[in-house]
Amino acid sequence: MDFRLGAESEQLRQEVREFLDEVFTPEMRERCRSTGVQHDPEFSAAVRERGWLALGWPVELGGQGRDPLEVLAYTEETRRRDAPVYGISTTMMAAYVISVLGTEEQKREILPKAFAAEIVIALGFTEPENGSDAAAAATKAVRDGDGWRITGSKMFTTNASVADYVFMLARTNPDAPKHRGLTTFLVPLDQPGVEIRAVKTLSGERTNITYYNDVLVGDDLRIGEVDGGWRVMTRGLAAEHTASFSGEQDRLVEALTRWACSASDEEGRPRSQDPAVRERIGRSRTELEVSKLLLRRAALLRERKDPSLVGRGSMSKLFSTERLERQAKETLELVGPDGLRSADDPSAVEGGAFEHMVRHAKGTTIYAGTSEIQRNIIAQHVLGLPRSG
Ligand SMILES: Cc1cc2nc3c(=O)[nH]c(=O)nc-3n(C[C@H](O)[C@H](O)[C@H](O)COP(=O)(O)OP(=O)(O)OC[C@H]3O[C@@H](n4cnc5c(N)ncnc54)[C@H](O)[C@@H]3O)c2cc1C
CATH class of the missing domain: 1.20.140.10 (Butyryl-CoA Dehydrogenase, subunit A, domain 3)
Known part of the structure; x- marks a missing residue:
């Protein structure tokens, strides 16, 4: 196993350093620090301009097809500088799942906006009563005509205050074993019935608790199969293994x-x-x-x-x-x-x-x-x- 990052990775690392020197200004850093929000539209737009939103994705899916060690060089540099990349990574994680498991319509609707850095997608897995055991999610989604009604709450929905959607795990079948009764939705945060409350963490970061009170979501925003949400979520979270x-x-x-x-x-x-x-x-x-x-x-x-x-x-x-x-x-x-x-x-x-x-x-x-x-x-x-x- 060769642990050296290689010439391409070091070249990219240098480019990322220069990019951060230019784009991640002291003013932007201070904005992130004082608000505690780990997302900055100006920064995301600059990353998009460099073509770095989906560095490691295959070229046929719209990425740059960079190898994992190049992606690592990018990640090491952005984290070293504490650049506001969390909104980008959750958005592109959800976009990746859609590109693999979504319908043609979802790909047409959502992916271009994700690639244009026009939308932010937050993650809604953790609940006030279930974090490590995400499969115990109690937020429920019930059929209503062509759509679904979602009721419940999600804890630590980081970036919800600046996001357009929450990529959410909800219970659709309370009678099935816990991993098999869940479905994944892309819930628009501008829907009536959504409430977002700030939670400031010890480190000064702003995360949120989000409430869903009978929120109507179209079936076109269901990602993957009904009751197949666990597979969808684990596909998305695979990156957390690194x-x-x-x-x-x-x-x-x-x-x-x-x-x-x-x-x-x-x-x-x-x-x-x-x-x-x-x-x-x-x-x-x-x-x-x-x-x-x-x-x-x-x-x-x-x-x-x-x-x-x-x-x-x-x-x-x-x-x-x-x-x-x-x-x-x-x-x-x-x-x-x-x-x-x-x-x-x-x-x-x-x-x-x-x-x-x-x-x-x-x-x-x-x-x-x-x-x-x-x-x-x-x-x-x-x-x-x-x-x-
Ligand atoms: C700043 C911040 C941002 C976050 N952002 C997001 C986000 O954007 N989206 C999202 O969905 N979630 C987010 N999370 C949630 C995070 O993933 C959870 O906090 C984490 O999974 C732990 O869940 P919990 O807090 O409910 O703790 P619990 O799961 O209730 O655990 C409590 C304690 O019990 C221990 N424990 C639990 N189960 C076991 C076990 N089987 N064996 C041994 N010990 C166990 C845990 O290690 C912990 O010490 C965020 C959390 C923080 C702090």
Whole structure:
């Protein structure tokens, strides 16, 4: 297995860096930070102009047909810079499912708008009572003439406040086993009966709780077969098997190194000479490297459609997020009280990066599958242990 990213990937990485320098301005960054919204129409339009909305999709489906390591170089750079890509990724994930499982009419209606970055699609899988166990969804969809009436609520519908649709899992057959009674819909958020309420997370990110009160959705917006929603959703979430937060680790190590090279202790000695600081930087850099390698392995297994991806992808997600959480805490301890000033304070060290990463890292161990769920998957798929109850 060759872990080098290769010349094309490094070329793309350089292009992404230059692109972000030009497009992801301090004003745009501040807009994302102060609103907590991880989507910016101006940014998405610029990504579209570069043809990067669907880098890894096959050319026949409208993508660039880039290999997984090139896609990885793009992802590593955008995450390292904290660029507002979440709205793009959820939209293109739903668009991909439509391109594979949707009707001809859905492809004609939805895909051109997704490719033009004209619409945003949020994900509506988690509910107030069911997150890890998404198959237990209680939001129901009941037949009404040619359409459906949807009633229930979805928790953590990130970007719903700026989205046009929610790609939603709803229960259509309460009598079937839980995985078999679900159907997927693209629910327009401008329909009567939809209510969106902001939920601010510990990291300052804005997500939402969305309520659906007898919301009418046409059958033309049902994606896949009735009661076949689980298959549709797992098709879409397959990409989460290659989730990683090495980009955040990279950002943290960079900030720590910069700080160590510019700050001094009370006696005027450069912090870069402090053995504890040097040890922390060395350890963080090594852990970053391990995260990157685990992710590269997962990306290559994904390309080969190797079934061992499931457990190996969980290792990548688990390792990168848990190390990030620990690194963030230890870094803040090292920097001391100065590191506690937030980005709202112009004198904050590294623009408040250290205290923010402590708050942000917690969430990374929850979304895209919690650490406990990743451990269960590793136990089952790598160690061959029985499925947990
Ligand atoms: C900032 C943020 C953004 C999000 N964005 C979205 C989004 O856009 N769309 C969306 O649909 N969802 C989103 N989520 C939801 C996210 O996917 C869920 O939070 C996650 O799946 C966990 O679900 P839960 O919060 O209901 O926790 P629960 O599933 O209730 O879990 C509670 C605790 O029990 C543990 N646990 C659960 N089951 C098991 C088990 N079988 N074995 C061992 N331990 C277990 C969990 O690990 C956790 O520690 C977001 C979450 C956050 C925090």
